[in-house]
Amino acid sequence: MSEVRPLSEIRPGESGVLASFSERTRNLLRLQELGLTPGQRVEVVRISPLGDPMEIRLIGFDLCLRKSEAQCIHVRCE
Amino acid sequence: MSAVSNTLTNASTPTSSTRAEKVFAVVGNPNSGKTTLFNGLTGMRQKVGNYPGVTVERKEGTCYSQHGHRIRLIDLPGTYTLTAHSPDEAIAQDVLMGRRNDTPRPDGIICVADASNLERHLFLTTQLLELGLPVILVLNMIDDATHAGVSIDAQALEDSLGVTVVQTQARIGKGLKKLRLAMSRDNLPLPKWEFALPETFQRALDATAQRIRNVQKCPEAFARAEAWLHLTESTPDELHPNVEPTPQAITTFAQQIRTELAQHDHDWKERLVGERYIQLSKVVQKAIERKPEKRPTPTDRIDSVLLHPLWGGLILGLLMVGIFYAIFSLSALPMDGIDAAFAWLGDTVNAHLPAGTLRDLIVNGMIAGVGGVVIFLPQILILFFFVALLEGTGYMARAAFLLDRLMCKVGLHGQSFIPLLSSYACAIPGIMAARSISSRKDRLVTILVAPWMSCSARLPVYFVMIAAIAPGAAWVKTALMFFVYFIGTAGAFAFAFLFKKTLMRGESPSLMMEMPPYRWPTWKTVLVVMLDRAKLFLKKAGTIILGVSIILWFFVSYPKNAEGESNIAESYAGQVGHALEPVTEPLGYDWKVNIGLLASFAAREVFVSTMAIIYSVEDEGEDTDSLAEVLRGQKHSDGSPVFTPLVCLSLMVFYVFSLQCLSTVAVVKRETNSWRWPLFQLAYMTVFAYLAALAIYQGGRLLGFS
Numbered sequence: 068m069s070e071v072r073p074l075s076e077i078r079p080g081e082s083g084v085l086a087s088f089s090e091r092t093r094n095l096l097r098l099q100e101l102g103l104t105p106g107q108r109v110e111v112v113r114i115s116p117l118g119d120p121m122e123i124r125l126i127g128f129d130l131c132l133r134k135s136e137a138q139c140i141h142v143r144c145e
Numbered sequence: 146m147s148a149v150s151n152t153l154t155n156a157s158t159p160t161s162s163t164r165a166e167k168v169f170a171v172v173g174n175p176n177s178g179k180t181t182l183f184n185g186l187t188g189m190r191q192k193v194g195n196y197p198g199v200t201v202e203r204k205e206g207t208c209y210s211q212h213g214h215r216i217r218l219i220d221l222p223g224t225y226t227l228t229a230h231s232p233d234e235a236i237a238q239d240v241l242m243g244r245r246n247d248t249p250r251p252d253g254i255i256c257v258a259d260a261s262n263l264e265r266h267l268f269l270t271t272q273l274l275e276l277g278l279p280v281i282l283v284l285n286m287i288d289d290a291t292h293a294g295v296s297i298d299a300q301a302l303e304d305s306l307g308v309t310v311v312q313t314q315a316r317i318g319k320g321l322k323k324l325r326l327a328m329s330r331d332n333l334p335l336p337k338w339e340f341a342l343p344e345t346f347q348r349a350l351d352a353t354a355q356r357i358r359n360v361q362k363c364p365e366a367f368a369r370a371e372a373w374l375h376l377t378e379s380t381p382d383e384l385h386p387n388v389e390p391t392p393q394a395i396t397t398f399a400q401q402i403r404t405e406l407a408q409h410d411h412d413w414k415e416r417l418v419g420e421r422y423i424q425l426s427k428v429v430q431k432a433i434e435r436k437p438e439k440r441p442t443p444t445d446r447i448d449s450v451l452l453h454p455l456w457g458g459l460i461l462g463l464l465m466v467g468i469f470y471a472i473f474s475l476s477a478l479p480m481d482g483i484d485a486a487f488a489w490l491g492d493t494v495n496a497h498l499p500a501g502t503l504r505d506l507i508v509n510g511m512i513a514g515v516g517g518v519v520i521f522l523p524q525i526l527i528l529f530f531f532v533a534l535l536e537g538t539g540y541m542a543r544a545a546f547l548l549d550r551l552m553c554k555v556g557l558h559g560q561s562f563i564p565l566l567s568s569y570a571c572a573i574p575g576i577m578a579a580r581s582i583s584s585r586k587d588r589l590v591t592i593l594v595a596p597w598m599s600c601s602a603r604l605p606v607y608f609v610m611i612a613a614i615a616p617g618a619a620w621v622k623t624a625l626m627f628f629v630y631f632i633g634t635a636g637a638f639a640f641a642f643l644f645k646k647t648l649m650r651g652e653s654p655s656l657m658m659e660m661p662p663y664r665w666p667t668w669k670t671v672l673v674v675m676l677d678r679a680k681l682f683l684k685k686a687g688t689i690i691l692g693v694s695i696i697l698w699f700f701v702s703y704p705k706n707a708e709g710e711s712n713i714a715e716s717y718a719g720q721v722g723h724a725l726e727p728v729t730e731p732l733g734y735d736w737k738v739n740i741g742l743l744a745s746f747a748a749r750e751v752f753v754s755t756m757a758i759i760y761s762v763e764d765e766g767e768d769t770d771s772l773a774e775v776l777r778g779q780k781h782s783d784g785s786p787v788f789t790p791l792v793c794l795s796l797m798v799f800y801v802f803s804l805q806c807l808s809t810v811a812v813v814k815r816e817t818n819s820w821r822w823p824l825f826q827l828a829y830m831t832v833f834a835y836l837a838a839l840a841i842y843q844g845g846r847l848l849g850f851s
């Protein structure tokens with residue numbers, strides 16, 4: 068069983084597969100160029116002590132994003 | 146963008162066989178080890194400068210092939226993609242397509258990729274393969290890859306991409322010999338990678354390339370590369386302000402095609418990025434094998450402490466305090482040394498030149514002026530030592546990660562952290578560090594408020610004033626010191642907030658930051674960073690500062706009176722000081738203070754020396770207390786003291802907020818590429834400083850202080 072959730076709501080240690088982007092995504096091109104393409108596996112590593120931004124892990128590297136952006140990224144979790 | 150003439154000259158420029166030396170461009174993602182590789186290949190033989198018109202550093206170096214031939218290396222700014230989103234990113238494209246008049250089109254590309262993270266790095270690599278130039282693919286950090294359980298079949302990569310692949314460990318210089326050998330080859334193959342485009346795009350690209358060939362008469366491969374770049378950028382000429390504009394016939398055509406593509410599919414660019422990754426995955430499958438990584442990695446372990454919800458912030462705070470403290474404490478000794486050296490120089494000139502105008506000019510003008518600034522070289526070196534260290538290890542990204550929320554609240558970018566921190570030492574390196582901020586508006590906001598972080602040039606003024614207010618009482622001194630630093634920082638944050646709400650309105654800045662694994666920096670890289678800064682700094686001292694000192698000396702010394710002696714009250718500077726009295730009287734200052742105030746628009750420290758000269762005090766080195774004593778003894782004609790605590794406080798507050806630093810104005814002019822911003826900054830800071838000092842002085846008097 069799987070459900071689709073915004074990346075911003077995924078807890079550290081959990082992971083999923085990138086499903087889609089919402090219409091309002093800013094910097095969509097940039098995110099994709101960095102390898103955040105649908106089908107890609109992402110894991111949330113940690114949230115900054117002050118609550119924002121978050122660190123996510125892709126194949127081979129970690130990326131930091133603000134939650135406002137992560138909100139637009141939909142992830143399918145098992 | 147590329148113009149007819151450019152391409153024509155390009156066609157007629159000597160190729161690698163006839164040109165004396167080959168030219169290679171070094172391209173790669175940030176953190177691929179590009180700088181390390183570049184330094185390893187060129188040694189210390191490199192020139193650092195700026196691409197005119199854009200705030201991007203331009204680095205060039207010479208290296209020698211295995212056969213002793215000279216090769217010119219051009220280091221391009223680290224980038225994730227060739228599609229430019231801002232002018233500083235467009236540099237890579239412009240150089241690679243030979244559009245800039247100051248840089249020849251390279252004969253080949255050295256593409257540096259992090260072997261442990263090749264899936265992403267190959268994205269840029271394949272874009273480079275489509276430019277019609279030979280490419281050498283450098284797989285750097287092979288050691289890291291092995292550790293992470295990544296094995297790479299270099300032969301398979303060579304076969305599927307048609308490029309020469311070299312494996313290196315730039316940090317210990319391993320593999321550089323093979324790289325040099327590859328660079329010396331005359332018959333470097335042209336890549337055979339081809340991005341199989343979906344049909345609509347293929348047709349669009351063909352048509353655009355054909356149009357470009359019709360207009361510019363260039364080779365097929367070149368036209369295809371240009372066509373691709375024209376199509377994927379929506380505002381090309383804005384992004385490339387310093388190259389000749391593209392012929393109208395091409396831009397309108399490209400615009401038309403773009404519109405058609407967008408009608409067909411709104412997100413066509415994103416679709417192409419996805420498509421490229423899909424085609425890449427076939428190459429990746431053949432060449433890369435990834436075993437599941439052992440977790441936690443060393444980086445995970447370090448981060449569980451350094452990014453700990455509780456300790457993370459504490460450690461960051463301690464680190465900042467430590468660096469701060471080190472800059473002040475470690476610089477004392479070398480600063481004394483420099484001071485002594487300049488004193489010796491002055492004495493020597495005094496001993497060998499006859500008394501007169503020339504000697505005055507050299508000793509009191511040039512040596513004093515330049516020496517007063519060069520004395521801060523140790524601070525610059527120490528600061529950049531730590532900056533290079535924190536950057537090289539990867540901690541900078543962590544600091545930004547920890548503080549991003551705070552900066553975000555006032556509308557500042559997480560990347561503003563370093564520039565603002567550096568500005569406590571000196572606004573100039575701070576403002577230069579703002580280059581790393583990608584959004585122009587956010588960079589501007591940072592630059593505009595950076596000079597409010599109390600820099601070390603203000604310290605002499607603070608020291609003298611604090612000593613005049615509170616002789617003895619150490620805790621009052623400490624509290625006053627804390628007060629001036631606090632109001633400066635608070636002012637910077639408040640105005641950043643204000644600017645973001647008014648002038649620089651825009652979407653809240655985003656953060657897309659790679660978190661690199663921790664690594665040991667190399668001493669060579671750290672050293673190169675420090676030397677670069679030292680060179681730039683000394684060059685400035687020898688030019689701008691020297692000129693200002695001479696002018697200043699002249700205005701204080703002339704016109705001479707009937708006996709041929711200088712009389713400050715009657716000098717040009719003295720006259721100006723008197724003229725300013727109506728303006729500064731509400732702040733509590735007299736005409737002598739005005740001279741110091743005005744002179745220190747060249748550099749703040751000048752205030753102290755001006756006061757010392759005016760009150761004929763021997764300014765013996767750091768012994769500023771004696772000056773404070775003299776100031777405390779000064780009386781108006783009616784017998785009331787000139788430097789009351791309130792006047793001193795008013796002066797300090799003025800110095801906290803005013804932009805009295807020509808070099809800062811010059812750097813802001815250079816970094817923003819216009820006079821508009823530095824003048825605006827000068828105006829708003831001076832006005833605010835005036836109002837703040839006025840409020841302190843008049844408010845204090847209303848409350849019955851003196």
Ligand SMILES: Nc1nc2c(ncn2[C@@H]2O[C@H](COP(=O)(O)OP(=O)(O)O)[C@@H](O)[C@H]2O)c(=O)[nH]1
Binds near residue numbers: 666
């Ligand atoms: N393990 C390892 N680290 C390297 C290698 N080459 C460079 N580094 C380190 O990687 C980090 C980033 O390198 P740098 O040259 O600054 O990367 P740039 O951002 O591409 O210029 C530095 O800490 C280097 O010391 C290598 O071959 N192996």
